[in-house]
Amino acid sequence: MDFRQKLESKYREILTNYLADRSEQALYQGQKLSRNAIERNIPPEEIVSIHRNIMAEMFPEKFNDKMQESFDILLEVMVAYGFAYREHQNLKHIQQELRTEMEIAANVQKTLLGTEVPCKKGMDIGAISVPAKHMNGDYFNFVEDENNSVSIAIADVIGKGLPAALCMSMIKYAMDSLPENRKTPTLVLENLNRVVEQNVDLTMFITMFYGTYHIDDHIFSYASAGHEPGLFYHAETQTFSELPAKGLLLGIEKNTKYRKYEKEVMPGDMIILMSDGVTESRTKEGFIEREELLALIEKNIHLKAQNIVQNVYKELEKLQDFQLRDDFTLIILRRNVLS
Amino acid sequence: MDNQSCVKIINEWDIVSARQLGRNVAKELGFGTVDQARITTAISELARNIFLYAGQGQICIEKLYENGKTGLRLLSIDSGPGIKDLRQVMEDGYSTSGGLGAGLPGVKRLMDDFQIDSSPGEGTDIRAIKWLR
Ligand SMILES: Nc1ncnc2c1ncn2[C@@H]1O[C@H](COP(=O)(O)OP(=O)(O)O)[C@@H](O)[C@H]1O
Ligand SMILES: [Mg+2]
Numbered sequence: 340m341d342f343r344q345k346l347e348s349k350y351r352e353i354l355t356n357y358l359a360d361r362s363e364q365a366l367y368q369g370q371k372l373s374r375n376a377i378e379r380n381i382p383p384e385e386i387v388s389i390h391r392n393i394m395a396e397m398f399p400e401k402f403n404d405k406m407q408e409s410f411d412i413l414l415e416v417m418v419a420y421g422f423a424y425r426e427h428q429n430l431k432h433i434q435q436e437l438r439t440e441m442e443i444a445a446n447v448q449k450t451l452l453g454t455e456v457p458c459k460k461g462m463d464i465g466a467i468s469v470p471a472k473h474m475n476g477d478y479f480n481f482v483e484d485e486n487n488s489v490s491i492a493i494a495d496v497i498g499k500g501l502p503a504a505l506c507m508s509m510i511k512y513a514m515d516s517l518p519e520n521r522k523t524p525t526l527v528l529e530n531l532n533r534v535v536e537q538n539v540d541l542t543m544f545i546t547m548f549y550g551t552y553h554i555d556d557h558i559f560s561y562a563s564a565g566h567e568p569g570l571f572y573h574a575e576t577q578t579f580s581e582l583p584a585k586g587l588l589l590g591i592e593k594n595t596k597y598r599k600y601e602k603e604v605m606p607g608d609m610i611i612l613m614s615d616g617v618t619e620s621r622t623k624e625g626f627i628e629r630e631e632l633l634a635l636i637e638k639n640i641h642l643k644a645q646n647i648v649q650n651v652y653k654e655l656e657k658l659q660d661f662q663l664r665d666d667f668t669l670i671i672l673r674r675n676v677l678s
Numbered sequence: 679m680d681n682q683s684c685v686k687i688i689n690e691w692d693i694v695s696a697r698q699l700g701r702n703v704a705k706e707l708g709f710g711t712v713d714q715a716r717i718t719t720a721i722s723e724l725a726r727n728i729f730l731y732a733g734q735g736q737i738c739i740e741k742l743y744e745n746g747k748t749g750l751r752l753l754s755i756d757s758g759p760g761i762k763d764l765r766q767v768m769e770d771g772y773s774t775s776g777g778l779g780a781g782l783p784g785v786k787r788l789m790d791d792f793q794i795d796s797s798p799g800e801g802t803d804i805r806a807i808k809w810l811r
Contacts, residue, residue: 418716422719422784422787424779426783426784429770430770
């Protein structure tokens with residue numbers, strides 16, 4: 340017996356039972372049958388047709404011509420539902436394909452944009468970056484260079500998902516191709532600004548922060564292209580302050596110049612960088628307050644930098660009911676106390 | 679060809695005549711009521727497209743006997759403006775009725791064979807076959 344025949348005989352059985360005792364049990368069987376039929380892609384008009392045929396067979400007299408003919412209308416109406424049902428099946432299939440494609444793309448992106456958090460003597464560095472959807476529109480990158488410094492880039496495309504991710508790949512490529520001697524924060528931003536201005540469409544803006552930590556004299560020099568302000572933790576006074584930085588977003592004006600800032604870092608001090616996905620974490624009550632973020636960092640401050648960023652992320656994720664609205668990136672650089 | 683009959687589509691009522699013709703032939707060939715209803719729905723879609731987008735044209739129904747198989751061929755022919763991007767039109771969710779599952783992709787899914795030819799300015803020619811099982 341093929342599935343259709345099985346379906347028909349099951350339907351007959353259920354219908355017979357129901358007409359005999361009008362039981363909830365039979366109705367429940369009917370519900371189970373529909374699940375089965377949907378799984379097997381049986382369109383609704385088939386069910387209507389089965390119903391009509393069985394009725395005609397069971398009640399050759401009572402189920403008269405008029406009653407039978409009335410089913411022509413029902414059938415016609417159900418055929419249209421059947422069309423919609425088939426389209427739905429196909430769209431489901433397409434959606435599955437797209438999802439798979441996105442997962443592959445996300446992996447490619449991970450490999451492409453991957454960066455290792457450096458291990459430097461005297462420094463403790465932690466970083467986390469989580470996309471809101473499949474693809475990440477945030478980007479961060481560490482570079483160690485020979486004169487004992489660590490550089491860090493953090494960027495955020497206004498927008499999310501695939502377009503943002505494509506854009507980020509370009510930034511990464513442009514940055515990798517900069518010659519060594521052009522890697523001071525201001526030169527990096529000025530170069531990238533030109534690349535973005537030339538290559539990215541007008542509706543796409545990128546914010547970026549670039550900083551270099553000189554381990555020998557513990558000076559952090561940096562520049563910002565409209566990026567979410569970083570924070571600075573003073574270990575001595577146990578207070579936070581904002582890292583001042585001004586600068587236009589990338590891609591707006593071809594000849595933008597960026598200003599260089601410097602900050603001396605004392606033992607135990609921390610530099611905290613983030614994307615706006617952190618500060619714009621939204622709860623039912625609105626954006627999280629800056630104080631809440633600082634409190635979260637403070638609560639974890641005795642931990643390693645990597646554990647701090649992870650714990651802050653976990654708490655904010657929970658606060659948002661596990662639904663990130665924006666890509667989330669948080670980075671902490673700490674000068675070790677004993678250095 | 680004497681096993682082919684056609685209906686001119688000029689106004690909305692002609693859609694009904696095309697359906698009637700299709701149903702008669704489908705019945706005659708032995709298609710069950712469900713398939714009859716599906717075939718007439720397909721005819722409606724094509725005839726409506728002629729009426730809406732081409733202004734006029736015709737729907738033809740042909741009986742097919744091939745290698746011991748019996749089938750119904752549905753033709754929709756017009757010399758209207760044609761369709762520029764066939765690939766797009768054949769994509770689910772594109773039609774203005776998006777989500778209703780109707781339109782050309784719906785017709786294609788329903789039939790066993792579906793061919794469409796169209797060039798801008800020259801018109802549209804659709805041929806679809808449904809085999810009797
Ligand atoms: N015979 C035709 N002549 C010209 N254009 C057509 C014809 N049939 C369909 N089209 C074009 O293809 C599109 C998709 O048609 P269809 O899939 O039937 O969906 P809908 O009619 O709901 O838009 C139409 O919007 C129309 O632009
Ligand atoms: Mg249409």
